[in-house]
Amino acid sequence: MFQFQHIGYLYALAVVPLLLLLFIGVLYWRKRKLQKIGDEKLVISQIQGYIHGRNTFRFILMALALSAIIIGWANLRAGDKSEKAERKGVDVIIALDVSKSMLAKDIQPDRLTRAKQLIMRLTDKMHNDRVALIIFAGRSYLQVPLTVDYTSVKMLLQNVSPDMVPAQGTVIGDAIEMAMQTFTQNEQKYKSLIIITDGEDHDDKAIDKTREAADAGVIVHTVGIGSPQGATLYDPDTRSVKLDENGNPVISKLNEDELKSIASAGHGTYNFLQNTDEVSDKLINSLEGMEQKSLGSVVYTDFTSYFQYFLFAGFLALIIEWLLPGRKKAKKPAPHVSVGKVLIAKSVDAPVADATAVKSGAAALLAFMFLAFGAQGQTNKYILQGNKLYEQQKYKEAADDYAKAVAKDPNNTSGLFNLGNSLYQQKKYDDSRKVMTETAKLSKDKTGAAAANYNIGNTYMSQQKWEDAVNSYKQTLRNNPQDVDAKYNLSYAEQMMKKQQQQQQKNDKNKQDKKDQKDQKDKKDEKKDDNKDKNKDKDDKKDQDQKDDQSKDQQPQKPESQPSKLSKQQADQLLDALQQEEKKLQDKMKKEKGNVVKMQKDW
Secondary structure: OEEEOOHHHHHHHHHHHHHHHHHHHHHHHHHHHHHHHOOHHHHHHOOOOOOOOHHHHHHHHHHHHHHHHHHHHHOEEEEEEEEEEEEEEOEEEEEEEOOHHHHOOOOOOOHHHHHHHHHHHHHHHOOOOEEEEEEEOOOEEEEEEEEOOHHHHHHHHOOOOHHHOOOOOOOHHHHHHHHHHHOOOOOOOOEEEEEEEOOOOOOOOHHHHHHHHHHOOEEEEEEEOOOOOOEEOEEOOOOEEOEOOOOOEOEEOOOHHHHHHHHHHOOOOEEEOOOHHHHHHHHHHHHHOOOOEEEEEEEEEEEEEOHHHHHHHHHHHHHHHHHOOOOOOOOOOOOOEEEOOEEEOOOOOOOOOOHHHHHHHHHHHHHHHHHHHHHHHHHHHHHHHHHHHHHOOOHHHHHHHHHHHHHHOOOOHHHHHHHHHHHHHOOOHHHHHHHHHHHHHHOOOHHHHHHHHHHHHHHHHHOOOHHHHHHHHHHHHHHOOOOHHHHHHHHHHHHHHHHHHHHHHHHHHHHHHHHHHHHHHHHHHHHHHHHHHHHHHHHHHHHHHHHHHHHHOOOOOOOOOOOOOOOHHHHHHHHHHHHHHHHHHHHHHHHHHHOOOOOOOOO
C-alpha cells in the first residue's frame, strides 16, 4: 500500500495551477502586443530563430519538473512487510524516599541525587516492563502510574524533592501499602517493588506490610543509600546543623539491618548503592529472572521509499529544458522592410520569451528548490541541536533551538512537540500546554494529535487540575482508542477528581457547621447580655432604696458584729480539705514536669 510520509508537503503542488494561469496570461499579453505591431503571423515569421510551440514545451517541462520534485519531497513509500512481535514484561514500582535525611552528603552530591541517577539507569535498561514511581516520607504519593513511557518517568523524576511531601519522616510501610493499591489486584505474580531509601524507618509496621505484599505475589527489593557512619543534616530554618531535643547534632545513618529484613521478608534482594551501573544491572537481572506476562503485540512495518525516482525525473526535465536551442540574435541590425504603414526590424526584440529568458526561469526554479531544501535542512539542524541539549538536561537551551526551528517552519510539528516538552521540564506548564495545543491542531494524523493531547493531560496532572486532565485524556482516546497509558491515566485522574470533589463538599459542610455554631453562640451571648442588663437594673434599684433609707436616719448607728455562720470545727474541716486539694494539684504538676516529652522526628 502506497502512502506519503510527509503528505503536507503536497500542498506545494498548488503552485503549478498558479504558474499555468500566469503562463496563459503571458501568452494573451504577447498576442495583444503582436497585433498592435501588425499581422500576428507575419510578425512572428520575421522573428529570427523563432520555433513555434517551443515556449509552451518549455513551460510543460518546468511544470513537470516542479511537480516531480514536490512529490519526491513528500516521499512516496510503500509498506513491504509487517510482522507481529510479542511484548513480555513485569510491573515494577519504584518507591523513592524523599525525606530530608536523603539530603545528607555522606555520598556525593547527596543521597537523593544518587537515587535519581539509579532510577535513570534502570529505565534506560528496561524495554517492555511497565514502571511506576512512588515518593514517600511521612506519607506516600503516587507520582507516575504504571506506564511504558519511560521518558515521562524521567521528566517527572527531575522535579522530585522533599518539599513535595509535607509530612516528614520515613514511613516505609505506607509506601508498601500505596504500591499494593497501584498493582493490578487480580494477579498474584509479575509484580516487583524496589524501595530506595536510607532505612531510617520511623514505622514499626514495615515488616508486616512486606509480608502482606509477599503473600500477594510482590517481590520486594531494597536499595540502601548512605553510609553506616552517617552524616549531619542541614536545617534550613536555622541555617545550621540540625539539632535534636537534647541540643545534639542529628546524625542520619544507613540502617542496613532494617532494609535486609524487608528484602528477606519480601523474597527479594538487598543492594548497597556504591556503583550505580552495578546495582542497576543486578536489579535488571532480578527482574528478567521473574516470570514475564504478555503485554500485547506490536506490529512493525518496513517501508520502501521512492522519492529518488521523482527527484531524478524532475532534474532530468530541467536539464532537457536547459538544453533546448534558443533564438539567436543577429550581430547587426537587419534592414527595415516596409509592410503597409508599420516598420518591422528583424533584430527588434518582439514580445516573445527567448532562450535566455527561459533559462533564467529554470535557474530561478532550481534556486527556489535548493532554498526550500536548505530551509528544511536548517530546521532539522536546530531540532538535532535541541535534542542533544535535551539529553544533556539543558532544557532552556534546547527550547531556544526548538523555537528557532519553529520560527523557520511554523508548521513543523516535531519542533513544536519538542519545544512543549522542554517547557514542561522548566515547569512552565501553561506555556507547554499552549505549544502542545498548537501541535495537536497542526498534526495531520490522529497519532500525533493523540500524543500531543496526552502530554497536555500530563501538564494538568502536574498542576493537579484533575477535571482538565480527564478531558485531555478523553481527547487522546478519541484519536487513539488503543492507548493503554491514556486509559490508566484517565482512570487515575477521575479518581483524584472524585476525591477532590468529596473533599470540597466536606470542607463546605465544615464551614456551614462552623457558621451554625457561631450563630448559636451569638444568640446565647445576646441572651446572656439581656439577663445581665436586667440584673443590673435590679441592683441599681436596690442601691437607690438603701440610699433613701440612710438619708432618713439622722444619727449614725454603731455597727454590730455579726456572728460567724460556720462553727470552729466546720472551718477546720474545710481548711483541711483545701490543703489536701492543693497537695494533689502540686503532686500532679511535679509528675507532669518529670515526664520527658520526645521530639517528633521530621527527617
